[in-house]
Structures are given as structure tokens and as C-alpha cells.
Amino acid sequence: TLHLIYLNLLQNYTQMGQLAMAQIYADSASLLIDSLDGIQPKVSLHLFRYQLALAKEDYQAALAEYEAYHRWEDSLSGKSVREQTEIMRQQFELERQALSNTVLKQEKDQQALQLQQQRFISGISLGGFMLALGLLVYLYRMHQNRKKLVQALEAQTTELSEAKNKAEQATRTKADFLSVMSHEIRTPLNAVIAIGHLLLDESPRPDQKERLLTLRHSARHLLTLINDILDFSKIEAGKLVLEQTHFNLYTLASQSIESFRPLAQRKGLTIGLQYPSELRQWWQGDPIRIGQILSNLISNAVKFTEKGFVHLQISGEGESLHVAVTDTGVGIEPEAQSKIFEAFSQSGADTARRFGGSGLGLSICRQLLNLMGSQIQLQSTPGQGSTFSFSITLPPGIPQQVQDDIPVGLPNDALILVAEDNEINQMVVSEFLVKWHFRVCTADNGEEVLACLEKKAVDLILMDVHMPVMDGLEATRRIRALPDPRLAQIPIIAFTASAGAEGQ
Structure with a gap:
């Protein structure tokens, strides 16, 4: 009965696909069955070994087992082994041919698939190469364009820098030239004014006095224009530096008003100063430039006012000062108000011809106030008058001892x-x-x-x-x-x- 167990295990392992175990039991069953005299065990053995060979795709061994199977089966059934073998061979050949055709078809399909994959991969590779090549060309052109743009920008920057340097140098040269020339012009002008003053003290005839007054007035007017041009050129060149000294603002404002009082009185104008008694008088700042701003604003107000008043009002709180110059003059048209602070600008050609002036005063005021961190404001109504105002921040000053007359103890014949x-x-x-x-x-x-x-x-x-x-x-x-x-x-x-x- 042991050989039957081996045969049963051989069949089961073959069906389960465990061919190695099946081969072991096939060999063990062969040893036992060869020693037996019966035919049926041999028939079963060769049948199972045939199935095992087919499972292992060992067709030669399968054919040999099949022939052995039929020899022993013929011994039992009386059939011719040759006939059974031929039938089995033909069936085996048909199965082999069908299997070969299947394998061949699979190989062709596999080759076709591989060829298709290769073509696809080649197409992708070629497309990727062309895309990469196009990207490289694009990047190269972008790099070249960027390089050209950078070079153009660098060249433009260099040109602008050179132009800026040339413009600054030209401005400095112009400022230096104007400074030298204004000095050279002011010296003889001051002499003209002084000599005119000396001549006026020598009791000239009325006609001579009138001419001397005209001469002195013209010289002073020319000197004012020269000073304005010099200050404007200094501001443009960045050479004007504000000073910080202790000064009496009330005295400065009073002097500014008093210097224009004779002209205002000749025109029949009322001119005055409002300075609150509780407001501090001593401040720290640049009294020359603040006085210049006040003088320019008062001068314009007197110049452009035919009747009425010119009023300087100063107020403040803490370190903040507010200054306003109000007049009842001709006023400024709305379209001209935005240009009135530009250099060499006036409210109109008729105004320039009628009242004269260089058109620099308000521009200088604006730029000086900008240096002080402030801005000038304008409120004006044509035919009614104007108000120019500004606010500045100045620290409190320390009262200074001022002695106008310093005795030197000189005799008359010194x-x-x-x-x-x-x-x-x-x-x-x-x-x-x-x-x-x-x-x-x-x-x-x-x-x-x-x-x-x-x-x-x-x-x-x-x-x-x-x-x-x-x-x-x-x-x-x-x-x-x-x-x-x-x-x-x-x-x-x-x-x-x-x-x-x-x-x-």
C-alpha cells in the first residue's frame, strides 16, 4: 500500500504545481513499483509521471512516459502499443505545434510591442531633445537680450551719472562764477551808493539831489537783484548752509517792517506788526535768512499794494512759530498761484511790466523754508489781496547782551x-x-x-x-x-x- 500513497502524493503535488515534491514521490514510487509484479501500478506510475513531465514542460520525457504508459496499458487491454503511440504522437505533435504557434505569436506580439515602445521612446527622446534644444536656444537668446539690456542700462546709467556730474559741476561753476562776479559788481555798486550818500550830504541843488536820489535808488535796486541771484545760485549749488545763533525775533521783525515804512507811507499804505507780548522774543536759528524771508514777503506786499494795508503777524506756541504777511493788493489769479514760487516767475506779463522785479524773491523764500523744514502757503483773491504764511520750529534762544555803540575813546583827530x-x-x-x-x-x-x-x-x-x-x-x-x-x-x-x- 505504500506505493499507492506515493502515487497519490505524486498526483496531488503535480496538480498543486509543487513539481519538486512531485518529482521526489515519483522517484520513490518508481523504486517501489519496479520491485512489484503487478501491471496496474506501473500503468498508474507512468501516467502520473507523464502528467508531471507535461507540467514541467519536459516534452521528451512526457513522450517517453506516455509510451511506457501505453505499453503497460496495452498489456492490460490488448491494444497495440504502436497504434496507441502513433495516436499519442500525433496528438502530442498537434499540441506542440499549437503551443509553438502560440509562443511564436506571443514573441511576435512582444517584438511588435517592444518596437512600438522603442519608437515611442525614440519619439519622446527626439521630442525631448528638440524641446531641450529649443529651450537652450531660448535661454541663450534671453541671456543675450538680457546682456544687451544690462549693457544698455549700464551705458545709460553711466551717461546719466556723467550728465549729472557735469550738471552739478556746471551748477557749481555757475555758482562760483556768480559769486565772484557778484562780489566784483557789488564792490563798485557799494561805492556808488556810498559816494551818492556823500554827495547828498553836501547840500546839492534840488535838481542834483533828485538825480542823486535816483542814482542811489537804482544802485540799491541793482544790488538787491545781484544779491538775489547770488543767493539763488548758492541754493541751487547746495552751498547755502543755515546758521544757528541766538537772535531776537521781535527786533528782527520790527526792523523788517521799519525798513519798508517810508515806501509804504509814500504810497499811502498802513503797515504794521502784530507780535503778542506773551510770545518769546529770543529764538535759535538763522536770523539773516529769516530776515531775508520777511523782507522779501513784505517787499512784495508793499510793491503789489496800491491802497489799504500790509500786515505782518507772528504767533506761536512752544517751539512752533507761525508767520503771515497779509496785504490788500492786486491778488493772484488761481492759474498763476501754482507757478508763482518758480524762479523768474511772476503772476503775469502785465504785472511784470507794471511792478518790475526779477521773479526770484518768492522762489528764494520757498527754498530757504525748505531748508528749514517748512513750506510756504498762499491764499489769494484777485483784486482783494494775498496772504503768504509759513510755520517753522525753532528752539528757544538765550537773551544776548547787545551793545550797538562800542566806545573806542578816539579823539577827533585820531x-x-x-x-x-x-x-x-x-x-x-x-x-x-x-x-x-x-x-x-x-x-x-x-x-x-x-x-x-x-x-x-x-x-x-x-x-x-x-x-x-x-x-x-x-x-x-x-x-x-x-x-x-x-x-x-x-x-x-x-x-x-x-x-x-x-x-x-
Whole structure:
């Protein structure tokens, strides 16, 4: 019965696909059955071994097992082994051919699929290559375009920088030129004004007096224009620096009003100042520039007002100041109000012809206030008048002891040395001093001053700061270092045509 167990296990493992186990029991069953005399076990053995060979796709072994199976079966049934073998062979051949055709078809299908995949992959690769190539070309062109754009921007930036530098240099050159020229022009103009003043004091005839007054007025007007142009050029060149000093705003405002009172009275105008008594008088700031703003605004108000009043009002709280100049003049048209603060601009051609002016005053006021961190405001109604106002923040100042007249204890016949390299200035100053009964001697530079002190007993020196050979500062140092106490302590009053910080 053991061989039956082996045969049963052989069949079961073959059906379950566990061919290795089936082969083990096939070999074990063969050993047992070969020792037996019966035919039926051999028939069953070769049948199961045939099935196992088919499962293992070992067709040669399957054919051999099939033939052995039929030999033993023929022994039982009496059929011819040859006939059964031929039938089995034909069936096997048909099955093999069908299987071969199936395998061949699968191989062809597999090859076709592989070819299709290869074509697809080739197409994708070619498309990817073309896409990558196109992307590279696009990126290259973008890089070239960007490079050209960067180069163009760099070139434009360089051009703009050079143009900016040239413009700034031109502005500085213009400012320097205007500064030098204005100095050269102001010097003789001041002489003209001073000489006119001297001539007016000599009791001229009425017709001569009228001409001298016209001459002085014209010279002063020209001097004002030159000062405006100089200030404007300084502001444009960025050379104007605000100062911080202690000053009395009430005094400054009063002086500004009083300087225009004669002109206002000749026109029949009422001019006044409103400064609250509780408002602080001493502040810290640039009194020259604040006074310039007040003078420009008051001057415009008087100039453009035919009747009525000009009023300066100052108010404030804490460190904040509010200033307003109101007039009842011609007013400004709405379309002209946006341009009135531009340089060389006036409210209209008729106004320019009627009232004159350079058109720089309000522009200078606006730019000075910008430097102070403020803005100028305008309210105007044509035919009724205008109000120009601004607010600035200034820290409180400390009251200063001001002594207008400094006694020097000079007798009427004192000898005054005028150290000035400009002959016209020498002449004008000397004329005034002689008129006041002083004796005068002159020097063109610092060396001549020192030489003069060795020869003459000088009581006072009027020393120009800027002179050739030796300037006034160096000459003053040397005088103060002289061993003779009388010479070292001679009173020296400096004067200069420079109105800037260097001159001060």
C-alpha cells in the first residue's frame, strides 16, 4: 500500500504545481513499483509521471512516459502499443505545434510591442531633445537680450551719472562764477551808493539831489537783484548752509517792517506788526535768512499794494512759530498761484511790466523754508489781496547782551589806518572818515600795515580780511604778537565783502 500513497502524493503535488515534491514521490514510487509484479501500478506510475513531465514542460520525457504508459496499458487491454503511440504522437505533435504557434505569436506580439515602445521612446527622446534644444536656444537668446539690456542700462546709467556730474559741476561753476562776479559788481555798486550818500550830504541843488536820489535808488535796486541771484545760485549749488545763533525775533521783525515804512507811507499804505507780548522774543536759528524771508514777503506786499494795508503777524506756541504777511493788493489769479514760487516767475506779463522785479524773491523764500523744514502757503483773491504764511520750529534762544555803540575813546583827530586792497573802497571809507574829522592813512596788504605801524602812531585799524601778500587775519596775529604793548593792543576792526560763514 505504500506505493499507492506515493502515487497519490505524486498526483496531488503535480496538480498543486509543487513539481519538486512531485518529482521526489515519483522517484520513490518508481523504486517501489519496479520491485512489484503487478501491471496496474506501473500503468498508474507512468501516467502520473507523464502528467508531471507535461507540467514541467519536459516534452521528451512526457513522450517517453506516455509510451511506457501505453505499453503497460496495452498489456492490460490488448491494444497495440504502436497504434496507441502513433495516436499519442500525433496528438502530442498537434499540441506542440499549437503551443509553438502560440509562443511564436506571443514573441511576435512582444517584438511588435517592444518596437512600438522603442519608437515611442525614440519619439519622446527626439521630442525631448528638440524641446531641450529649443529651450537652450531660448535661454541663450534671453541671456543675450538680457546682456544687451544690462549693457544698455549700464551705458545709460553711466551717461546719466556723467550728465549729472557735469550738471552739478556746471551748477557749481555757475555758482562760483556768480559769486565772484557778484562780489566784483557789488564792490563798485557799494561805492556808488556810498559816494551818492556823500554827495547828498553836501547840500546839492534840488535838481542834483533828485538825480542823486535816483542814482542811489537804482544802485540799491541793482544790488538787491545781484544779491538775489547770488543767493539763488548758492541754493541751487547746495552751498547755502543755515546758521544757528541766538537772535531776537521781535527786533528782527520790527526792523523788517521799519525798513519798508517810508515806501509804504509814500504810497499811502498802513503797515504794521502784530507780535503778542506773551510770545518769546529770543529764538535759535538763522536770523539773516529769516530776515531775508520777511523782507522779501513784505517787499512784495508793499510793491503789489496800491491802497489799504500790509500786515505782518507772528504767533506761536512752544517751539512752533507761525508767520503771515497779509496785504490788500492786486491778488493772484488761481492759474498763476501754482507757478508763482518758480524762479523768474511772476503772476503775469502785465504785472511784470507794471511792478518790475526779477521773479526770484518768492522762489528764494520757498527754498530757504525748505531748508528749514517748512513750506510756504498762499491764499489769494484777485483784486482783494494775498496772504503768504509759513510755520517753522525753532528752539528757544538765550537773551544776548547787545551793545550797538562800542566806545573806542578816539579823539577827533585820531589817525585811522584803512587796510584795503581795493582803491575804490579805500577812497569811500577814507571820505567818510575825513568827513567825521579823522586823519587817514591806507595800506594795500598786511605787510604794508606792519610797515606803517613802525612809522606812524596809529590809533585804530580798519582791517580787510582778504588781501594779497598777507591777509588781515595773519596781519592781526603778528600785531598781537608784537613786543611793544601799545602796538599789540591797537584796536582792530575787521571788515569783509564776504557774507558767508568764512567771512564771519
